[in-house]
Amino acid sequence: MTLLSFIATFGLTAGFFVWLIIYLFVLHQEKGGKLVGWLAGFIGWASKKAERVATANNIQSKVDSFIISINTEVEGLLPFGLKVKWISPDLSKDAFVENDRVVVMLNYHSNQDENLARAAMLYMNKAVIPEARPHIHQKLGQAIDLMMTKKALFSFIEARSSMGHFVQTVLRPQTEKDTELKDMCGVIDTIDERGLFTRVLLKELMELGIRRAGITETGDTVFETNEFIKLLKKIAEKERGVDVDPTFIKNNIKIAIIMVARPENVDNPDMYLRAIEERMKKSVQTFYLFARGVRNIEFAKKVTISVAEKFKELAKGHEEEFPTKLQDGTVKNSYCAIFHNRKVV
Amino acid sequence: MLPKKDLEAVHRQDIKALLETWGLLADFEAGKIKCRFCGDVISEHNFGAIFSENKQIFFACSKLDCLAKLPKQK
Numbered sequence: 001m002t003l004l005s006f007i008a009t010f011g012l013t014a015g016f017f018v019w020l021i022i023y024l025f026v027l028h029q030e031k032g033g034k035l036v037g038w039l040a041g042f043i044g045w046a047s048k049k050a051e052r053v054a055t056a057n058n059i060q061s062k063v064d065s066f067i068i069s070i071n072t073e074v075e076g077l078l079p080f081g082l083k084v085k086w087i088s089p090d091l092s093k094d095a096f097v098e099n100d101r102v103v104v105m106l107n108y109h110s111n112q113d114e115n116l117a118r119a120a121m122l123y124m125n126k127a128v129i130p131e132a133r134p135h136i137h138q139k140l141g142q143a144i145d146l147m148m149t150k151k152a153l154f155s156f157i158e159a160r161s162s163m164g165h166f167v168q169t170v171l172r173p174q175t176e177k178d179t180e181l182k183d184m185c186g187v188i189d190t191i192d193e194r195g196l197f198t199r200v201l202l203k204e205l206m207e208l209g210i211r212r213a214g215i216t217e218t219g220d221t222v223f224e225t226n227e228f229i230k231l232l233k234k235i236a237e238k239e240r241g242v243d244v245d246p247t248f249i250k251n252n253i254k255i256a257i258i259m260v261a262r263p264e265n266v267d268n269p270d271m272y273l274r275a276i277e278e279r280m281k282k283s284v285q286t287f288y289l290f291a292r293g294v295r296n297i298e299f300a301k302k303v304t305i306s307v308a309e310k311f312k313e314l315a316k317g318h319e320e321e322f323p324t325k326l327q328d329g330t331v332k333n334s335y336c337a338i339f340h341n342r343k344v345v
Numbered sequence: 346m347l348p349k350k351d352l353e354a355v356h357r358q359d360i361k362a363l364l365e366t367w368g369l370l371a372d373f374e375a376g377k378i379k380c381r382f383c384g385d386v387i388s389e390h391n392f393g394a395i396f397s398e399n400k401q402i403f404f405a406c407s408k409l410d411c412l413a414k415l416p417k418q419k
Contacts, residue, residue, distance in 0.1 A: 052356055059352075067347065085351035089362035093402070096367075102396040102415050103353045105360060105407070117409055118393075119352060125417055126350065145413070170409035 054109040056084035059119045062159065066120075066152045073320070074203045082123050116153060116162040121170070124148040129202060131209030135221040135252075140229065143184035144202070146171055147192065187233045193325040194236040195334050199318075200257065200288055201232055203338075208252050224250045235259075237327070247279055254285040254344065261291065262299035269303040273310055280311070280341060287314065287339040292324065297335040304337040314339040360392055367402070380406035382414045 024032035060082055067078040087103055096103075104122060106115050124145045133141050150171060153163035175182035191197045205225065212221060231248050235257055238244045246257035256279045260272060276287055289307070291300030308316050317338040324334040355363055364370040372378055376386045381403040385391065393407040394415055405411045 048356075048358060051358070055356065056354075064347075079347070081347040081349040083349040083351050084354050086359075087353055087355050087363070089355070089359040090366055091363065093367040096395075097397040097400045097402060100396070100398050100416065101353060102394060103355050104394045104412070104415075105357060105392045106354045107357050114407075118412055121409060121413060122352060122415070125413070125415075142413075166409065170413060173408075173410050174413070 051109060052086055055106050055115060056086070058109055058112060059084055059106075059115055062116060062156045063120060063123055063152070066155050069155060070198060073198045073322070074206070075318070077129075077198060077202055077206060078127050080127060082119065084119070112159050113162040113165040116156060116159055117149070117166040117170070120152045120162075121145070121149045121166070124152070129205045129209050131213050132205040132225075133209070134217045135208060135212050136205060136225045137222050139178075139180050139184050140225065142174075142181055143188055146174065146181075147185055147188045147197070151192070184229075187229060191229075191232045191236045195290070195322055195324045195336060196232050196236055196257075199336055199338075200255070201229065204228065204253050204255060204286070211252065221252055224252055228253050239327075247282070247284065249282055249284060254283055255288065256284045256286075257288045257290060259290050260300035260303050261296050267299070267302075269299075269306045272303045273306055276307060276311065276314075276339075280313075280343075283341075283344050285341050285344045287341070289335075289337040289339070291335045292326075292332050294333065297321065297333065300335050300337070307337075307339060311339075313341060313343045315342055355395070357389075357392070360389065369402075378404050380404060380408075380411055382406075382411040383408065 024035060063082045067081060070078050084106070102122075104118055106118070109115070128144055128148050129136075136144075149166060150163060153166050154160065156162060171185070175185055188197055188201075191201060208221070208225070227250065228248055231244075231246075234244050235246055246259065248255050256276070258272060258275060272289075279287070287307075289300055289304060291297045304316070304319065307314060317340050319335075319337040321333055321335050323331050325331050361370060361373075364373050369378065373387070376388070378387045379385065380387055380393070381396075382405060385406045385408075387393075387404050387406055391407045393405040393412050396403050396405065396415055398416060405415055
């Protein structure tokens with residue numbers, strides 16, 4: 001009795017399945033073997049596919065969530081997302097060498113730490129301030145990549161062990177053998193704790209890169225950006241009561257950081273308005289108003305409103321509250337408002 | 346929605362098949378393939394990346410330190 005005639009006689013009943021098992025594995029074992037082989041092949045293909053999807057999704061979703069959070073600090077800082085594109089093992093050698101390409105190996109999705117560290121590092125290398133790279137010191141570029149990768153991996157709360165993996169296998173070995181890089185990473189760490197890394201340094205470098213696009217670097221801008229980071233370090237390390245001139249006016253970067261603190265029994269923003277007016281006359285392009293602590297933040301918001309009302313040539317670009325770490329390790333809420341001077345060229 | 350850029354990747358499970366396609370599997374298994382940056386012999390356990398420059402194929406080991414030196418993709 002053939003398979004089809006059996007189905008026609010008995011239908012797809014339990015008896016049919018018993019008969020099918022006997023037919024395939026007792027009477028015609030070669031057909032049973034073929035079926036098992038085909039099923040195993042299908043399961044293997046499906047599980048390979050599923051493995052790739054799991055590996056890629058795990059990386060893409062985490063990197064995307066980091067991009068969203070960073071872009072709330074500085075719009076457009078990370079201008080594109082990440083898509084893992086698997087290359088086929090059948091790709092020809094000629095096709096591969098035709099253009100300069102980089103293909104990273106990703107491990108099974110269970111090796112999450114390794115995959116995330118690799119992908120985050122390669123992503124930062126491509127995505128963070130690409131236009132500004134010719135105009136900054138190479139060590140500063142390296143330090144930015146390393147610290148942005150660390151920041152991203154730290155933000156992957158459910159996979160934070162990936163940061164430990166990164167620190168142990170990249171950050172520490174690289175900084176231990178390169179003092180200059182270590183110092184630069186240290187500076188970035190300090191300015192990041194005060195909220196100045198992405199909001200001020202990377203924002204200014206991103207804008208500088210766009211303005212200087214297509215212009216051959218002679219070394220002047222590299223010098224300027226190095227001076228700029230020195231100022232940010234001074235501001236970040238400033239002790240209470242110590243004065244640091246927070247204005248930086250050079251060829252490309254023209255900013256003023258106004259640290260707003262409410263003086264005792266005074267609720268008048270005039271001194272800050274005067275400070276801004278003076279700096280506007282000196283062609284400051286961007287004003288960053290910072291404040292720390294509940295009382296100062298409340299006052300800084302009033303200053304922000306007054307600035308917007310008084311100076312029509314200033315356009316308010318961004319305003320947010322965020323946590324910062326002080327020198328003694330305590331965490332305090334901070335505030336930042338950014339104004340762009342429309343009249344400066 | 347943000348535009349996406351590709352991160353080209355090969356899965357660990359496909360490495361040997363890819364090297365076989367390129368005729369490099371024998372060299373790989375004989376320990377003749379080395380990291381472009383640190384010179385370590387590349388095996389299945391420390392495979393990091395493959396990249397091409399000036400029509401040549403190079404390999405990088407899995408140390409993130411070496412991966413950090415990969416050329417920037419366009």
